[in-house]
Amino acid sequence: MFKSSTVATVTSLAPDADELTIGELADRSGVAASALRFYERQGLIRSRRTVGNQRRYSRATLRQVAFIRAPQNVGIPLAAIGSVLALLPEGQTPTREFWIRASECWSAELNARIRQLERMRDLFTECIGCGCLSLDQCELINPDDKLGALGPGPHRLVKHP
């Protein structure tokens, strides 16, 4: 009885034939539809078109978008992301070779970034030890301070959606 070819019980919940509209992809990935179209213009993602010229994305595109946003969030420009993604040629099957090469590229980049973060932390630590930025006279000599600023308010540094 299982797997009979009758059209059984698929009555209520048939939301997507394993494909996503751009709106659905936008909702699920958290990336605006306009951005997705932009990525597609840039060749970072691809879509099938319906007879009515609408985009349909395979579910795998969700992961692909994640692969675009992750490096982007750490400041890597789309062009660089695209050049890694471009290692996956459309005619050929994405190979483990591809993943290994891409991973090498990214991990070098990631390590460089992490090194920069550490340098920054060191710089800060050094300056906290010293205590002076634009002051020739260290404030340790002058411990009379009040810093009323930084009152109420968000003080967000970078948008983290």
Place this chain on the structure above:
Amino acid sequence: MFKSSTVATVTSLAPDADELTIGELADRSGVAASALRFYERQGLIRSRRTVGNQRRYSRATLRQVAFIRAPQNVGIPLAAIGSVLALLPEGQTPTREFWIRASECWSAELNARIRQLERMRDLFTECIGCGCLSLDQCELINPDDKLGALGPGPHRLVKHP
């Protein structure tokens, strides 16, 4: 004889009276003069003006520029950097309080960045294990691959000057 108030022996090498022109600051910081002017317009650095309206920077500005570029290199926008630097009010002495607060801000940001890098690495590892990105069929099943791309050439991912 030391520290006598005679104008002794300061004949040949008196390059800067502890102040830098914009060109010198550019050379020493590695930041273009145009960028330094831009930073000044944005209120990130400040300068004294000569009687002829030229900028003169204190040597401490060198470090201040480093403090601008370090977060910037990891993708933090100038506005955010400015909002931290703005915790240092001009009328007041920069206090150790300031450094501690600023450091808290940055280290939170740094940690968030590092977490993102790690997430990215995880995502990659997961996908290498799986082997498929847009492919429903894992290529481990199909180990016949050639990836002729990535031939000669730089393959730089991100400019690292």
Place this chain on the structure above:
DNA sequence: ACTTGACTTAAACATTTGTTCAAGTTCGAG
């Protein structure tokens, strides 16, 4: 069938982070 919300495009606009240019001024060395 009709209606409404989601989709399409191209083009214009926005933001960030500067660079370049033109025209003029200042600084420092000889």
Place this chain on the structure above:
DNA sequence: CTCGAACTTGAACAAATGTTTAAGTCAAGT
């Protein structure tokens, strides 16, 4: 003093990364 290099300003341009808008088309529920 005079000359060239360095400085000044404002404005235009640039590239990356999208968003918004206008005008129209498609899809799906009732």
